[in-house]
Amino acid sequence: MTAWAVLAGVAARLCALGLTASAAWLIARAAERPDLSALGLAIVAVRAFASARGVFGYLERLAGHDAALGRAAGQRVRLYRALAHGPLPAGSRGAGSGGGEALTHMVADLDAGQDLRLRCALPAIVAGVAGTAAVAFCWALHPASGAVVAAGALAAGLAVPAAAAAAARRLGARLAGARAELAARVMDLTDGRADLVAFGALDFATAAAERQARRLARTERLSGGVSAAALAAGTAVQGLTALGVAWAAAGTGAVTCAVLVLTALVALDAVQPAIPAAQLWVELRPAAARVRRVVRADAALPPDERPHRPAVPGRVALRGVRVRYGDVPALDGVDLDLSPGRSVAVLGESGAGKSTLLAVLAGLVQPGEGLALLRPARGLYQDAHLFAATVRANLLMAKPDAGDAELRAVLDRVRLTGWLDALPEGLSTPVGAGGRGLAGGQRQRLLLARALLADPEVLLLDEPTEALDAATGRAVLAGVLRARHGRTTVVVTHREDALGLFDDIVVMARGRVELHDAGDRQPIGRAFPSA
Incomplete structure (x- = not known):
């Protein structure tokens, strides 16, 4: 005034x-x-x-x-x-x-x-x-x-x-x-x-x-x-x-x-x-x-650690992060440093804090204590909504100038080209509000295709192949990780059969990082119960 x-x-x-x-x-x-x-x-x-x-x-x-x-x-x-x-x-x-x-x-x-x-x-x-x-x-x-x-x-x-x-x-x-x-x-x-x-x-x-x-x-x-x-x-x-x-x-x-x-x-x-x-x-x-x-959300961080001034594009890190939901600790003093360009699988039993960890990395949840040093110039969290529009229109929200060939290519990465070819109008087929006309696995993969089309420097995915069978889920994850081109990709998953696709493995339990393995992963699969 x-x-x-x-x-x-x-x-x-x-x-x-x-x-x-x-x-x-x-x-x-x-x-x-x-x-x-x-x-x-x-x-x-x-x-x-x-x-x-x-x-x-x-x-x-x-x-x-x-x-x-x-x-x-x-x-x-x-x-x-x-x-x-x-x-x-x-x-x-x-x-x-x-x-x-x-x-x-x-x-x-x-x-x-x-x-x-x-x-x-x-x-x-x-x-x-x-x-x-x-x-x-x-x-x-x-x-x-x-x-x-x-x-x-x-x-x-x-x-x-x-x-x-x-x-x-x-x-x-x-x-x-x-x-x-x-x-x-x-x-x-x-x-x-x-x-x-x-x-x-x-x-x-x-x-x-x-x-x-x-x-x-x-x-x-x-x-x-x-x-x-x-x-x-x-x-x-x-x-x-x-x-x-x-x-x-x-x-x-x-x-x-x-x-x-x-x-x-x-x-x-x-x-x-x-x-x-x-x-x-x-x-x-x-x-x-x-x-x-x-x-003013970034005012509490030092200038060299603010999200809009990335020191290393594609790097994310947590320092002593604690998040509580009421009296229940979802994250309890988490320290984590993810190098740029790595693919990271986050595993743990239900309630271990995996989804909260992903939400903190995305900035959707602010830590009660500690700092989240987010350094992607562009980061994308897995979306959860499909609009009452065509397949093409839903995908173009991520990249408005993409041509049909590029849309088909990204759908092929998530194993949806067979489904697309069976649609009555192809890319022009409406999917309904929230993807009402799609099966669960199709909806997940269409959302994943949109995320890939956006080509962010950091991609955060929460159980992206949950509704798929083991073979298809592994194939989709492999396609996503092969096409990342230096992108940092963090995936919450319970698929032990796909761990070999990732550079790093993070195992969580009771809101803490029990193990962060960037090397030999042979014993990891037995360290926790399946979710």
Whole structure:
């Protein structure tokens, strides 16, 4: 928020105050029928304040929007740069979801941050300064009236906004829960309709969704009622303040009393924007915090260890990393250094921490302790979503300029060309939202093909051949590793028959790296139970 926007806003409110005071004095004094010369200065003041108020109001909007949009543009560049060099930190909205969903969330958060500056911070600052000036003016004219205006300004500018913000915070939590519950029930009706019909539960699920929709509507009406009540309270305080000033200034004369009463009304009108600003602040502040968290996620690391300044492209390392889910340690003091260009198999029994290790390497989970030194210029975590589009369109999301020959080649690496040739429309065949029309193994391999097509410097895969038979799974892994061309590839797998394909083996147990073998791998296969 620039000082120019604040200064222009304050000047506009002070001109409104001066316009009201001079107009009130002019009307009250003119009623006494003085010589016209006695009214000349007031007439000039009314014209000057009226013209200046419009000019300063325009400058306030111009400077405010220029500052907010300029800041948002710079922040958008920093956000995209942060997202390009690593996934969202834990706690960010959309962390762990698909890249498109996460980016949509963050763009919405950027817009919310812009509103936070324009519709919350600027009105609140201007209201505070203008309200203080109005109180000082009234106090100088008549201290008792100034005290009444001060009390009204504190009530309308602080007490009512604070109460409105507290109510908005409580109702906001209820609204978020109600919306999430309704979204879950709607997803059950759409994605699980076939199962619901099969079990005769469609009517029950529909009725539950309708009840939740009504519950959400009631909560939204309550939220709207609270907002209306807060504005009504502010208006009531304004009226009561004007009445109090009229009573306190009754003995000052008609002209002074008129000036004080009308000035009190304008003073309280100047602080009224603080009420909706406080409610909006509660709603938008988390969004701004999420954007700052992403943009500043690398601030804790020394400059030579930040992800966007890779010292060695393709290298990842962990130093004393600890991650806990509640009271359960998922990673317990992990130290790991993976050299660039190596292929690494991560093994261990269920719950050993393999997937959490991969998520930390990808930046999807932030360590509670320790450092994750991520040094890929571009890294790609195995995606988990196929879009309601054709095979070609799903693949082109990784490389928009790829031709059909390149798409067929990458599908051949994951042993999908036979499947492709059997499709009615080949690459133009729709796969359905989430790959609904595909078998589990086909869906996994299509996602893997998309990851390979992106050609990242670091590729992180979590059980990429889980749904395949042993022979096909080994063949797919072999194709992926043969085609890596210096890429660092980390694969969580339970296939002991494929260990010979990897350069390094990492065995995990109870959240710790029990063994990191980059040489003789003969005894490794017996060191843990199969997952």
